[in-house]
Amino acid sequence: MANAYQTLGEFIIDNQEDFKYSTGELSRLLSSIRLATKVVNQQVNKNGLVEDILGDVGEDNVQGEAQKKLDVFANDTFIKALTQREVVCGIASEENEFFIPVESKANSHLSKYVVLIDPLDGSSNADVNVTVGTIFSIYRRVTPDGTPVTIEDFLQPGNKQVAAGYVVYGLSTMLVYTTGNGVNGFTLDPSLGIFYLSHPNMTFPKDGNIYSINEGNYVHFPQGVKDYLKYCQKSEGDRPYTSRYIGSLVSDFHRNMLKGGIYIYPSGTNHKYGKLRLLYECNPMAYICEQAGGKATDGYQRIMDIDPCELHQRVPFFCGSENMVNKVEEMMAEYPDDKIDYVDLKEKVMNQAK
Numbered sequence: 001m002a003n004a005y006q007t008l009g010e011f012i013i014d015n016q017e018d019f020k021y022s023t024g025e026l027s028r029l030l031s032s033i034r035l036a037t038k039v040v041n042q043q044v045n046k047n048g049l050v051e052d053i054l055g056d057v058g059e060d061n062v063q064g065e066a067q068k069k070l071d072v073f074a075n076d077t078f079i080k081a082l083t084q085r086e087v088v089c090g091i092a093s094e095e096n097e098f099f100i101p102v103e104s105k106a107n108s109h110l111s112k113y114v115v116l117i118d119p120l121d122g123s124s125n126a127d128v129n130v131t132v133g134t135i136f137s138i139y140r141r142v143t144p145d146g147t148p149v150t151i152e153d154f155l156q157p158g159n160k161q162v163a164a165g166y167v168v169y170g171l172s173t174m175l176v177y178t179t180g181n182g183v184n185g186f187t188l189d190p191s192l193g194i195f196y197l198s199h200p201n202m203t204f205p206k207d208g209n210i211y212s213i214n215e216g217n218y219v220h221f222p223q224g225v226k227d228y229l230k231y232c233q234k235s236e237g238d239r240p241y242t243s244r245y246i247g248s249l250v251s252d253f254h255r256n257m258l259k260g261g262i263y264i265y266p267s268g269t270n271h272k273y274g275k276l277r278l279l280y281e282c283n284p285m286a287y288i289c290e291q292a293g294g295k296a297t298d299g300y301q302r303i304m305d306i307d308p309c310e311l312h313q314r315v316p317f318f319c320g321s322e323n324m325v326n327k328v329e330e331m332m333a334e335y336p337d338d339k340i341d342y343v344d345l346k347e348k349v350m351n352q353a354k
């Protein structure tokens with residue numbers, strides 16, 4: 001049930017029954033994410049004014065990427081909000097090499113959920129006042145309740161997610177999420193610090209005329225993607241399409257969901273498996289995309305059916321308006337050798353771990 005000007009807090013409570021495991025734990029978890037989002041939003045908005053929040057930390061994260069001070073701030077803020085409230089039994093983050101088990105201080109009943117998070121998405125835009133975001137994915141643990149979490153609780157396929165969402169810190173700050181009953185968007189009223197339902201039942205147009213890809217990597221792209229770009233740029237029918245690329249997955253995705261479009265970060269000679277991370281970027285965005293009537297694949301198969309084998313695993317990402325994703329898949333199918341064999345990859349990873 002959605003009505004305008006409903007607050008996010010009210011919406012979470014009013015829709016708790018939609019969720020078959022509803023004991024209030026997921027609601028408390030979503031409320032903790034809401035709180036952390038407001039803290040990060042306040043910092044992002046003061047970017048440039050606040051001492052010591054711009055620039056690099058001077059270290060690389062586990063991805064080998066320069067860590068931004070805002071990456072660290074956002075990471076600490078979400079981890080603190082989630083662990084202090086004991087609303088999760090474990091957290092995995094882009095900024096942490098290993099998952100973080102959460103112990104219950106009061107030996108009280110610990111939550112049955114784990115969260116995987118990209119605390120600041122679009123970090124390369126953090127210092128230049130361009131929209132950045134946060135992405136989160138929530139699973140019910142698979143190991144017995146009350147026992148310490150293990151890697152198995154995190155390495156679950158996307159089709160097992162119980163909820164997923166993202167935040168865009170842009171002209172306005174929005175939180176968009178799903179629990180498997182459609183997608184709803186909430187806009188923050190900064191004067192009151194309250195999120196209001198501004199975009200009920202968001203849907204992806206079946207078609208669009210926007211493509212989002214870093215064409216600077218063209219030489220590295222698989223042939224199927226090169227063919228698709230030629231198709232997009234050809235003057236025929238409703239083409240050429242328009243190229244739009246902000247460099248923050250959340251904002252390119254958000255625009256494409258509102259207007260119709262496709263986002264592509266393919267594999268390539270520079271990124272063997274693509275750049276984006278399966279567990280805390282592609283799976284949550286794929287869940288939202290599908291819940292809004294769009295499609296998300298690796299160019300060949302459904303993202304949410306991929307069996308993960310590593311916490312920071314990367315996959316090629318094709319996501320957006322269904323007919324546009326079908327079109328590029330048609331072209332990728334001409335080059336079956338570019339398809340990634342995840343079973344083989346998992347075996348390789350398992351053997352290396354031995």
Ligand SMILES: O=P(O)(O)OC[C@H]1O[C@](O)(COP(=O)(O)O)[C@@H](O)[C@@H]1O
Pocket residue numbers: 094118120121122123124214247248249250275276
């Ligand atoms: O600069 P590139 O190679 O085009 O990559 C941009 C992509 O990488 C990302 O910044 C990766 O996310 P992080 O900033 O969280 O590492 C995406 O948001 C974005 O779409």
Ligand SMILES: [Mg+2]
Pocket residue numbers: 118120121122249281
């Ligand atoms: Mg990211």
Ligand SMILES: [Mg+2]
Pocket residue numbers: 094118119120121122123
């Ligand atoms: Mg990030």
